[in-house]
Amino acid sequence: MKRLIKLRVNDKDYELAVEPNQTLVDVLRYTLGLTGTKKGCEVGDCGSCTVIMDGKPVNSCLVLAVQANGRVIRTIEGVEADTGLHPLQVSFVDKGAVQCGFCTPGMVLSAQSLLERNPKPNEAEIRTAISGNLCRCTGYQKIVEAIHDCSEKMTR
Amino acid sequence: MLLPKFDYHEPATLGEACQVMGDLGQKTKALAGGTDLIVNMKKKILSPACLVYLGRIKEMKKIDSSNGLFKIGAGLTAAEVAEMEEIKNNYSALSRGASCLGSPLIRNLATIAGNLVSARPAADFPPPLMAYGARVVLKSSSGERVVSLDDFFKGPGQTLIAPEEILTEIVLDKLRPFSGAGYIKLGTRQTLEISLVNVAAFVSLDGPDGVIKTARIVLGAVGPVPLRAPSGEKALIGEKPSEALLAKAGEAAAFDSKPIDDYRGSAEYRRAMVDVLTRRALNEAINAARSNLN
Numbered sequence: 001m002k003r004l005i006k007l008r009v010n011d012k013d014y015e016l017a018v019e020p021n022q023t024l025v026d027v028l029r030y031t032l033g034l035t036g037t038k039k040g041c042e043v044g045d046c047g048s049c050t051v052i053m054d055g056k057p058v059n060s061c062l063v064l065a066v067q068a069n070g071r072v073i074r075t076i077e078g079v080e081a082d083t084g085l086h087p088l089q090v091s092f093v094d095k096g097a098v099q100c101g102f103c104t105p106g107m108v109l110s111a112q113s114l115l116e117r118n119p120k121p122n123e124a125e126i127r128t129a130i131s132g133n134l135c136r137c138t139g140y141q142k143i144v145e146a147i148h149d150c151s152e153k154m155t156r
Numbered sequence: 157m158l159l160p161k162f163d164y165h166e167p168a169t170l171g172e173a174c175q176v177m178g179d180l181g182q183k184t185k186a187l188a189g190g191t192d193l194i195v196n197m198k199k200k201i202l203s204p205a206c207l208v209y210l211g212r213i214k215e216m217k218k219i220d221s222s223n224g225l226f227k228i229g230a231g232l233t234a235a236e237v238a239e240m241e242e243i244k245n246n247y248s249a250l251s252r253g254a255s256c257l258g259s260p261l262i263r264n265l266a267t268i269a270g271n272l273v274s275a276r277p278a279a280d281f282p283p284p285l286m287a288y289g290a291r292v293v294l295k296s297s298s299g300e301r302v303v304s305l306d307d308f309f310k311g312p313g314q315t316l317i318a319p320e321e322i323l324t325e326i327v328l329d330k331l332r333p334f335s336g337a338g339y340i341k342l343g344t345r346q347t348l349e350i351s352l353v354n355v356a357a358f359v360s361l362d363g364p365d366g367v368i369k370t371a372r373i374v375l376g377a378v379g380p381v382p383l384r385a386p387s388g389e390k391a392l393i394g395e396k397p398s399e400a401l402l403a404k405a406g407e408a409a410a411f412d413s414k415p416i417d418d419y420r421g422s423a424e425y426r427r428a429m430v431d432v433l434t435r436r437a438l439n440e441a442i443n444a445a446r447s448n449l450n
Contacts, residue, residue, distance in 0.1 A: 003164070020164035020207070023194075042157045043195045045348060047261055056235070056264040062194045063265070066164055067187075067209055110260065131347035132259025 005069035009034070010078030018065040025049040025060040028075060036076035036105050047133035050106035051075050057113045076105035079112060088112055088150045097146035099137035106133045111147045119155050157198040163206040170215045170295065170324060173208060178297040178320045180206050186322055188270035189233060191262050216324055228326040230269035237268060247328065248444055249337035249356055253284040256341045259348045269323045272308070275315045278377035282309065283356035284339045285326060286374040286382060293325040302327065309381035335360035336448045338440025340433045351377045352421045353429045357437035359392065361445050368392045373434055378413035378426050385409035388434060397442045406435040
């Protein structure tokens with residue numbers, strides 16, 4: 001039986017009827033059309049489905065939509081401001097941290113969550129923060145550089 | 157990957173949760189962080205008819221320090237346990253275990269209760285908790301019982317929790333002066349790693365330069381359940397810490413372990429690593445004990 005849930009996604013309120021066996025990632029992608037959140041392994045290993053739920057990055061493939069009822073969600077679509085790309089996204093572009101782009105939404109959200117908690121992380125802290133997000137293209141170095149670059153610009 | 161269909165309940169209190177678990181019977185599973193359960197349901201290894209989500213129960217997210225005990229709500233996530241100041245300062249090996257589990261994304265979901273009830277032989281919470289002598293509280297609508305973690309695990313994925321019971325709380329003794337623990341996890345990478353071997357050790361000293369009064373060594377991933385190493389522990393009692401003593405305890409612990417060959421590593425390698433990691437975990441424990449003046 002469907003249940004009514006309330007979600008606040010990227011500062012917009014939604015009321016949705018969902019089946020208990022629908023995951024958050026499926027509701028974001030297929031019900032709300034927010035396809036920036038990717039589906040990779042679907043078992044919590046790859047991090048491509050990362051979203052920020054109540055301020056914390058989580059694998060949205062492991063969260064039931066009903067579990068997210070009443071919670072605040074940020075997806076990659078909520079990172080960009082009206083004024084353009086978020087500084088973190090600019091750094092990703094500038095440093096060549098995007099290749100195929102599949103891991104990028106998750107990487108950006110994990111990085112953003114890190115910088116919110118710790119505006120001046122060291123390299124080890126950056127690598128730990130993105131350690132649940134797999135990238136098969138860049139070898140991570142450019143992603144680490146991009147996060148470091150953004151941190152420097154934002155704390156200058 | 158689609159999830160099988162199931163009914164879903166979301167109790168707001170522990171009393172309500174016990175009631176629901178009792179009424180629904182065998183085909184029901186408690187859902188905590190979901191990082192094991194949802195994966196197993198997607199893979200069709202498990203297909204419970206009903207899920208009871210425990211994440212809204214505030215009583216399961218508290219810590220309480222009174223009457224010489226330290227009680228940890230079993231609904232706390234690994235990230236919350238890893239970051240809690242009281243745990244970092246007093247139970248550093250537990251904080252370490254919590255911060256080794258899965259990935260940052262997993263740690264924001266996975267709970268202590270889930271990690272214990274899943275009962276994977278290589279799990280990160282059982283060794284440090286057993287080293288600190290933890291008990292778990294199992295609640296149902298007909299009452300509650302307190303069980304030592306030493307007796308809780310029965311085999312891979314098997315524990316003595318009954319289908320209608322909920323693991324609500326972890327109970328630790330307040331640390332006495334000059335006691336402390338260490339935890340070391342060995343894997344081939346840093347994140348999302350299932351331990352090849354993990355070892356936790358606890359010691360209690362008779363003073364800063366005194367002899368070892370109590371010792372507990374817990375070995376993970378080298379048996380069907382996390383194992384205590386009785387001969388390793390026995391070698392330490394009444395002795396002053398020294399490199400030679402730790403070597404003797406490491407060797408004895410390796411003898412106590414029951415590793416198997418699998419694709420992650422050979423039994424022989426694992427046994428050798430039990431020896432090395434036991435020495436190192438004991439060293440950490442002794443340093444922690446010496447600096448714990450409480």
